[in-house]
Every structure is written in C-alpha cells, then in structure tokens.
Amino acid sequence: MKLKTALLGAVCAFAFAPAAFAERGADGHVNVLYWQAPSTLNPYLSSGTKDVETASLVLEGLAGFNEKGEVIARLADGVPTVENGGVAADLTSITWKLKPGLLWSDGSPVTSADAKFTWEYCTHPDGGCAQAARYEGVTAVETPDDLTIVVKFASPKPNPYMAFVGGTSPILQAAQFANCLGAAASTCTDQNFMPIGTGPFVVKEFKTNDTVSLEANPNYRDPAKPAFATMTVKGGGDAEAAARAVMETGEFDYAWNTQINPELQAAMAGGGKGVFLNGFGTLVERIEMNMTDPSADLAEGERSTVKHPHPILSDIKVRQALSMAIDRQVLVDVGYGSAGRPTCNLVPAPEMFADATNTGCLTQDIEGAKKLLDEAGWVVGGDGVREKDGKKLHLLYQTSTNPVRQDFQALVKGWWEEIGVSVELKNIDASVFFGGDAGSPDTFQKFYADVEMYANNFDGTDPEPYLAQYMCDKIPGPDNQWQGENINRYCDPAYDALVKEMAATADLAKRSELAKTMNAMLTRDTMTVVPLVDRGRLSAASVTLGGVVLNTWDTEMWNAENWFRVK
Amino acid sequence: MLTYTLRRLLLAIPTLLLISLVIFLLVDLAPGSPASEIPLTVPPEVRAKILEALGVNEPLHVRYLLWLKQFFWVEPLNGFDALFGTTHAEGLQRIISYQTRSPVFPLIAERMPQTLTVIGTAYLVGVLIALPIGIYSAYKQYSLFDQFGTMFAMIGFSVPTFFSGTIFIIVFGVWLGWFPTKYDTTLEVTDWASFLKQLRQMAMPVMVLGLANAAAISRYMRSSMLENMKQDYVRTARAKGMSERTVVLKHVLRNSLIPVVTVIALGIPSIFGGAIITENLFGVNGIGAALIGAIHGNDLPMVQTLAFIFAILIVTFNLIADVLYGLLDPRIRYD
Numbered sequence: 001m002k003l004k005t006a007l008l009g010a011v012c013a014f015a016f017a018p019a020a021f022a023e024r025g026a027d028g029h030v031n032v033l034y035w036q037a038p039s040t041l042n043p044y045l046s047s048g049t050k051d052v053e054t055a056s057l058v059l060e061g062l063a064g065f066n067e068k069g070e071v072i073a074r075l076a077d078g079v080p081t082v083e084n085g086g087v088a089a090d091l092t093s094i095t096w097k098l099k100p101g102l103l104w105s106d107g108s109p110v111t112s113a114d115a116k117f118t119w120e121y122c123t124h125p126d127g128g129c130a131q132a133a134r135y136e137g138v139t140a141v142e143t144p145d146d147l148t149i150v151v152k153f154a155s156p157k158p159n160p161y162m163a164f165v166g167g168t169s170p171i172l173q174a175a176q177f178a179n180c181l182g183a184a185a186s187t188c189t190d191q192n193f194m195p196i197g198t199g200p201f202v203v204k205e206f207k208t209n210d211t212v213s214l215e216a217n218p219n220y221r222d223p224a225k226p227a228f229a230t231m232t233v234k235g236g237g238d239a240e241a242a243a244r245a246v247m248e249t250g251e252f253d254y255a256w257n258t259q260i261n262p263e264l265q266a267a268m269a270g271g272g273k274g275v276f277l278n279g280f281g282t283l284v285e286r287i288e289m290n291m292t293d294p295s296a297d298l299a300e301g302e303r304s305t306v307k308h309p310h311p312i313l314s315d316i317k318v319r320q321a322l323s324m325a326i327d328r329q330v331l332v333d334v335g336y337g338s339a340g341r342p343t344c345n346l347v348p349a350p351e352m353f354a355d356a357t358n359t360g361c362l363t364q365d366i367e368g369a370k371k372l373l374d375e376a377g378w379v380v381g382g383d384g385v386r387e388k389d390g391k392k393l394h395l396l397y398q399t400s401t402n403p404v405r406q407d408f409q410a411l412v413k414g415w416w417e418e419i420g421v422s423v424e425l426k427n428i429d430a431s432v433f434f435g436g437d438a439g440s441p442d443t444f445q446k447f448y449a450d451v452e453m454y455a456n457n458f459d460g461t462d463p464e465p466y467l468a469q470y471m472c473d474k475i476p477g478p479d480n481q482w483q484g485e486n487i488n489r490y491c492d493p494a495y496d497a498l499v500k501e502m503a504a505t506a507d508l509a510k511r512s513e514l515a516k517t518m519n520a521m522l523t524r525d526t527m528t529v530v531p532l533v534d535r536g537r538l539s540a541a542s543v544t545l546g547g548v549v550l551n552t553w554d555t556e557m558w559n560a561e562n563w564f565r566v567k
Numbered sequence: 568m569l570t571y572t573l574r575r576l577l578l579a580i581p582t583l584l585l586i587s588l589v590i591f592l593l594v595d596l597a598p599g600s601p602a603s604e605i606p607l608t609v610p611p612e613v614r615a616k617i618l619e620a621l622g623v624n625e626p627l628h629v630r631y632l633l634w635l636k637q638f639f640w641v642e643p644l645n646g647f648d649a650l651f652g653t654t655h656a657e658g659l660q661r662i663i664s665y666q667t668r669s670p671v672f673p674l675i676a677e678r679m680p681q682t683l684t685v686i687g688t689a690y691l692v693g694v695l696i697a698l699p700i701g702i703y704s705a706y707k708q709y710s711l712f713d714q715f716g717t718m719f720a721m722i723g724f725s726v727p728t729f730f731s732g733t734i735f736i737i738v739f740g741v742w743l744g745w746f747p748t749k750y751d752t753t754l755e756v757t758d759w760a761s762f763l764k765q766l767r768q769m770a771m772p773v774m775v776l777g778l779a780n781a782a783a784i785s786r787y788m789r790s791s792m793l794e795n796m797k798q799d800y801v802r803t804a805r806a807k808g809m810s811e812r813t814v815v816l817k818h819v820l821r822n823s824l825i826p827v828v829t830v831i832a833l834g835i836p837s838i839f840g841g842a843i844i845t846e847n848l849f850g851v852n853g854i855g856a857a858l859i860g861a862i863h864g865n866d867l868p869m870v871q872t873l874a875f876i877f878a879i880l881i882v883t884f885n886l887i888a889d890v891l892y893g894l895l896d897p898r899i900r901y902d
Binding site: 205235 | 598599600602603604605606607608609610611612613614615616617618619620621663664666667668669670673674677678736740741744747748749751752753846847848849850851852856857860864865
C-alpha cells in the first residue's frame with residue numbers, strides 16, 4: 001500500500017511537470033485498453049460509457065468538467081456565468097463564444113452552425129438520441145454570428161451547463177452529418193464510426209467492438225499537443241485481464257475500469273509496472289426500501305402500488321433498525337477495497353452538495369437496532385424471528401446477479417438475522433432486472449420485493465434532476481407502464497415542495513442547502529434509501545505514462561492531450 | 568449421388584426456415600431487454616425514444632418477417648452491390664445492430680479474418696497433432712506411448728480453455744514474457760518481422776484450442792484404427808507378406824480415416840463460429856467474441872443473425888460430410 005501511495009505521488013508529480021517544450025507526436029505510440037470495447041464513436045447513438053469516453057478523444061463540447069467537477073472551457077472562449085453576463089440574469093439563456101480560428105480535423109472552420117446542427121441532430125423526434133436529456137428544456141439554439149451560440153431555455157435553468165458541455169454532449173460537424181438526421185442516423189456508418197472532430201486525436205481505423213486506431217489531430221488548437229503521435233484503443237476480455245495487461249505485463253499504458261477484488265488489487269499493485277488510480281463520483285450502492293406492499297396475495301396491478309402501504313417497512317423504526325445493523329466498512333473491504341468507501345449519503349459528491357455531517361450510519365449498532373425493533377413492537381419469537389400480531393418479520397431482498405452483490409446480500413442477511421429479521425435472498429439477471437420490461441415481474445421498477453439493492457448516480461455535477469426522481473408523481477405503477485424513477489414509492493408533499501423550490505433557485509449556496517436537506521430527508525431522517533457504499537472508479541495506468549488525471553465528472557480521456565511518455 | 572445431393576439441398580430449405588423461426592423466437596422471447604444497457608441516468612422519456620428508434624416496439628411477426636426479408640433479400644443484394652458496384656439495395660433497410668446502430672453484416676465480415684486465422688490454424692494444428700498420435704497409439708496399443716496419448720487426450724478433454732488459457736497467460740505472458748496476452752487485430756503481415764509478430768500473438772490461442780481439438784480427434788482416430796486392425800483383410804494383407812508400413816498406412820489407415828474425415832468435416836462450422844472463451848481471453852475479438860458481446864448487450868439482431876448463419880453452416884457441412892462419406896467409401900451408395 002505504501003509503495004502504491006508513493007507511485008501515485010510520483011504520477012501526480014509528473015502530471016504537474018511542465019510539458020511546455022513538448023512537441024506534437026514526439027512520444028510515439030500509446031496503448032489504451034477498454035475491456036468493454038467501443039461499439040460506435042457517436043455518443044448520441046449510444047449511452048455506453050465505453051463509447052462516450054472513446055469518442056471524447058475525437059469529439060469535444062464547448063466546455064467540460066475537470067477532476068474537481070468545475071466547468072472548464074474547451075471550444076468556448078471562457079465559461080459564461082451570470083457575473084460575466086454570459087448567462088442571462090433571468091437564467092433563460094446562455095451565450096457561448098467559440099475560440100477564434102478553430103479548425104475541424106479536416107481543416108474546415110468550426111462555426112456556431114455546427115452547434116446548432118448538433119442540437120437539431122439530437123432533438124430529432126425519430127433519431128432516438130441517447131443524450132437527449134442534455135438538451136432538455138432547450139427551445140432554440142441561435143447563431144447571431146459564426147462564433148456566437150445562444151442557447152435559449154423554456155424556463156429559468158439554474159444549471160445551464162448541460163447542452164454542449166462534457167463528453168456526453170459534444171459538437172458534431174454539420175457538413176459530415178447533414179444526411180444523418182432522424183431515422184437516417186443508423187445508415188451513416190462511416191460518420192458514426194469515424195466522426196470528424198476537434199479533439200486531440202483523429203480516427204484512422206475503427207473496428208467495431210474491437211480496436212480504434214487513432215493518430216494526432218494535425219489541426220489541434222494547441223500546436224504542441226498531443227505528445228503521442230498515435231494511439232490504439234483495444235477492447236475485449238474482462239477487468240482482471242485488463243488490469244494484468246497494465247500492471248503485470250506492461251503491454252498497455254492505460255486500462256479503464258479495472259474493478260477487481262481487493263486482494264487482486266494489492267497483489268497486482270506490488271508489481272511496480274503500473275498504478276491503480278481511483279476517484280470518487282456520485283455512484284452509490286444502496287438498499288432501497290419498498291414503501292408499498294409487494295405481497296403476492298394482492299391482485300396484479302395492485303402489488304407494490306401506493307394503494308397498499310408496506311405492512312412492515314412503513315414503520316420508520318424498522319427501517320432505521322435495518323440500516324443500523326449494517327457494517328458498511330466490512331462491505332467495502334469485501335467488495336471494493338480502495339475503489340469504495342462507506343457512505344450515508346445519496347448525494348456523496350460534489351463536495352458542495354454532499355452532506356459531510358451525515359455520518360451517523362457509519363458505525364454498526366446491533367444492540368440499538370434490536371432496541372428499536374423492540375420499541376416498534378416486534379418481539380423475538382420461539383425460532384429467533386421477530387413477530388408482531390402473529391406476523392413474522394420476514395423480508396425478500398432482491399438484487400441483480402453479480403458476485404459482489406451476492407456477497408453483500410449474504411453479509412447483510414447475516415446482520416439482519418442477528419437482530420431477528422428473517423431474510424429471503426433473490427438475484428435476477430441484470431438484463432431482466434434493469435430491462436424495464438413492463439411484462440416482467442422481476443424489474444427493479446416493479447419492485448416485487450421488500451428491499452432491493454443496486455447502484456445509481458447522476459450525470460454531471462448537478463443533483464437536481466436526481467433528487468427530483470423522488471417526487472410523488474414519479475412513482476412507477478401500472479398506469480405508466482412502471483416507468484417511474486421513484487423506485488421506493490416515497491411520497492412527501494414537503495419534499496415535492498423542496499424540489500420545486502430548487503428548480504427555481506439559482507443561488508449556489510441555497511441550492512446546496514436544499515440538496516442537503518432533501519438528501520437528509522431520504523436517508524438519515526426516513527431511511528427510505530439506505531446508502532451503503534460510495535463506489536469510485538478504478539483504472540490502471542503504467543508508470544511510464546505521464547499526465548494522467550482521473551476525472552469522475554467527465555470522461556477518463558478528458559485530458560489525453562496532456563498525456564506524455566515518462567522517460 | 569447428384570439427385571441425392573439435390574434432394575438434400577431442397578430439404579434443407581424448410582429445415583432452415585424452421586430453424587430461423589426457432590432461433591428468432593428463442594432469442595426474442597428470452598427474458599432481458601436492450602433497455603438494460605441504457606444507464607439509469609437516462610430519463611424514462613429518452614429511454615422510450617431510444618427503444619422506439621431501435622424498432623423493438625413492432626409486433627413479433629412483423630419483426631420476424633422483416634428480418635427474413637432483410638436476411639435473404641436485402642443483405643445478399645447489398646453483397647451483390649458491394650461486389651459489382653451497383654446500387655440495387657439503395658434505400659432498403661438492412662439488419663441493424665442495437666449496439667452499434669450500424670448494419671450487422673459488415674461487422675461480421677470485419678470479424679471473420681481473425682477468427683479464420685486463429686481458430687482455423689488451431690483446428691489444423693489440432694488435426695495434424697491428433698492423426699499421428701491416434702495412429703501410433705492404436706498400432707502400439709497399451710504401450711507407454713499409448714498411455715501418454717491417452718493422458719494427453721484426457722487433459723485436453725477435461726481442462727477447460729478458460730483454465731488452460733489463464734495458465735498459459737501467466738506462464739508465457741507474465742512470467743516468461745514470450746508472447747503478448749492481447750491479440751492485435753490491426754497487425755498486417757507485410758514482411759518477415761510482422762509475420763513473426765503474427766506467429767507470436769497466435770501462439771497462445773492456437774496452443775490452447777489446438778490441445779482441445781487434438782484431444783477429441785486423436786481418440787476418434789485411435790478407436791477407428793483399432794477397429795480396423797482386427798479385421799480379416801488386415802490379416803490377409805499380412806499373410807500376403809506385405810510390410811507393416813504398407814499394412815498400417817495404406818490398408819488400415821485409409822479405411823480408418825472414413826469416419827474421422829466425417830468428424831473433421833462436421834467440426835468445420837465451429838471454426839466459423841469462433842471460440843467464445845478463447846477469443847475473449849486473448850482479445851482475438853472474432854466471431855465468438857462478437858456473439859458473446861451481443862448476448863451480453865442484448866443486441867438481438869446480431870445474435871439472431873449470427874446464430875442463423877451458424878445454423879446454415881452446420882446444415883451445409885452435415886450435407887458435405889454425408890456426401891464425402893459416400894465418395895470415400897465405395898460400399899455406401901445413396902442412389
């Protein structure tokens with residue numbers, strides 16, 4: 001562990017070393033491994049991280065996020081804010097200025113028309129754009145001149161950094177994609193596989209789900225970058241093989257998402273050929289409590305609906321007791337090692353939105369949990385299982401099939417049985433669990449179980465849409481084909497009022513306070529959501545690769561133009 | 568023989584149609600949905616739009632008939648266009664993969680070269696190792712060599728490729744550093760140096776698969792030889808004073824090869840099918856890797872198309888094996 005920290009420090013030192021005298025293409029070739037190989041390089045046609053991240057080597061937005069979650073300018077000449085007049089005082093528009101003299105990799109100039117086209121491309125009704133959420137609420141994109149882009153919103157947008165910001169919302173070249181609007185999107189194979197971009201690299205060859213060969217963009221705006229002349233992004237295998245290729249054989253310089261078990265992490269880190277990089281974003285593994293009755297005795301269409309409150313979990317004391325019985329640190333040690341940390345927050349980051357004082361759940365308290373259940377009237381029966389009014393305290397606990405989740409299930413079951421709760425475990429194939437098929441009883445939205453476990457996060461740095469998921473009108477049910485996001489069927493008018501207040505608040509300090517209040521309402525105060533582990537990203541980088549900074553707010557390739565070979 | 572072949576070919580049409588229906592229904596009705604590949608951060612409205620654009624909301628029979636039309640009409644037409652530079656297929660919708668949102672057939676074509684080189688070589692190596700082992704083991708039954716051959720076959724049979732592959736990677740890739748652990752599909756063989764590089768990167772997957780193939784075929788060869796060695800005509804040949812070499816390699820081997828050739832021919836479709844585990848392990852990224860990737864990604868059109876292509880290959884090679892059998896063995900006549 002010491003060695004790893006030292007190496008990490010070394011890499012950081014290199015990251016900040018001045019690379020001013022570097023020359024484009026001077027450092028030869030760099031090998032990157034995305035074990036889930038990229039399927040397309042058009043992020044508007046795929047929401048997969050592997051596709052978005054690889055595409056970000058080629059395509060860029062007006063702005064992006066740095067490793068601290070701050071907005072940084074890319075194609076734009078500075079970040080517009082209310083202070084500098086770039087964002088309208090009433091928050092209904094944002095005006096971006098392009099850097100003058102920008103060129104696409106084919107040599108043609110980048111203009112505001114490209115941005116307008118990109119908006120039209122993604123909002124076309126027949127296109128099935130995967131990133132349409134980035135353009136939600138945008139009513140028009142105006143182009144007063146070649147360098148000015150004005151994005152108009154239907155209503156005040158406290159967070160205007162959505163459209164054209166970050167790897168999920170890059171600018172496409174209008175000339176290249178002109179014939180690819182709407183239903184024609186999937187006929188444009190050449191465009192989707194080899195987009196013309198402004199990023200540090202240009203696609204030379206694209207082999208679907210296998211290899212992307214890239215070379216330095218001759219028209220990149222910084223003439224000294226990138227330091228690498230060519231890059232290969234290879235796919236295939238699994239996380240363990242990917243980690244091995246960087247940490248043990250040294251064939252690759254960077255491997256994405258090398259999520260492996262803690263013992264293997266330690267063993268591989270000892271090799272000295274590479275270092276594991278970890279960073280924390282907003283992904284939280286949690287147990288969701290069902291506030292409605294999932295009993296199979298109810299008629300189909302009434303199970304897990306607001307008509308019937310949950311007979312056991314409606315009691316807040318039971319929910320609190322269940323949370324208190326869990327030792328989150330043990331879960332981290334078993335499942336994630338350095339790539340996880342215990343948390344009590346639904347919004348664990350960015351720093352300004354995360355409630356650092358919400359740490360009450362971090363210490364396991366079996367006795368306290370037992371006491372709470374006693375108070376709630378659940379008394380231990382002859383077989384060690386608690387009973388109340390002749391009813392057993394029995395819970396069905398479901399999750400997706402995944403080795404770490406099954407370990408978690410077993411551990412949590414052990415703790416819950418210790419406090420007198422009988423637990424039945426169930427795991428469902430991820431493609432069914434997350435498949436959202438309204439006809440299947442096993443989707444996480446239908447929630448035909450008492451508690452369920454999975455991980456969720458939010459895109460970007462603003463938790464508003466994420467917290468808005470817990471509004472009363474977003475409860476999944478038969479009337480909306482089970483397509484709501486309020487999985488717990490939580491409903492509190494006071495909470496809804498806070499969501500509406502946040503949507504109308506621009507002041508960051510006030511927004512942060514609102515987010516913390518809502519976070520506490522869902523977790524600490526009601527234990528509707530029981531956060532377990534804040535899951536970080538874990539990637540591996542060779543010790544010979546410099547300039548790597550892991551960024552959890554944008555793509556991992558966000559600063560590939562600054563990568564260089566350590567000599 | 569000709570009428571028999573023609574009859575079999577005609578019979579293959581309803582068989583394949585039935586297989587296509589079964590494959591389509593199996594893949595389609597299996598639980599799971601392409602929606603599970605869309606991250607939870609994507610809001611439900613956007614999710615619904617994406618699914619609509621993929622065409623998953625059409626009724627089952629419409630999708631089946633459309634797929635049949637695309638498979639048997641649009642895709643061959645596209646192939647024709649690509650060969651002769653015509654534009655007959657323009658405007659006709661091709662089979663589109665959910666994962667890549669691009670036509671399925673070019674993706675398959677892109678995967679073929681590495682699968683054919685690696686899996687094909689492994690099959691060839693397997694056959695070349697297996698035949699001599701099988702022959703000599705049978706000739707010297709219960710000898711030390713036979714015992715070794717049996718042990719070799721047992722290892723090949725019982726050690727799964729994911730295990731032997733990992734062992735090979737750790738020994739030859741990590742400890743000795745002889746061979747790369749990831750196959751580079753972009754490598755083009757242009758000179759001696761790149762050829763050597765190609766050999767080095769093929770070495771491990773070929774060894775792993777060759778071992779497994781050789782194990783099975785060597786056992787067939789051995790038992791077929793043993794059966795023939797006891798025949799009367801072998802005794803007659805020996806009685807006529809023929810040398811052991813002539814007896815074994817001319818009389819016994821030729822007759823013993825008949826069933827073995829059939830077995831080898833029936834195994835050829837598996838070359839095209841790729842090797843799911845081995846390809847994934849070494850990053851060969853051929854057809855097998857494409858299939859498992861498509862299954863993981865709920866890419867139904869890709870899975871259906873690949874599975875159906877395998878079905879066609881299996882039906883074809885069954886026919887070829889039967890015809891070969893008739894050609895090789897004068898005792899068998901179909902007419």
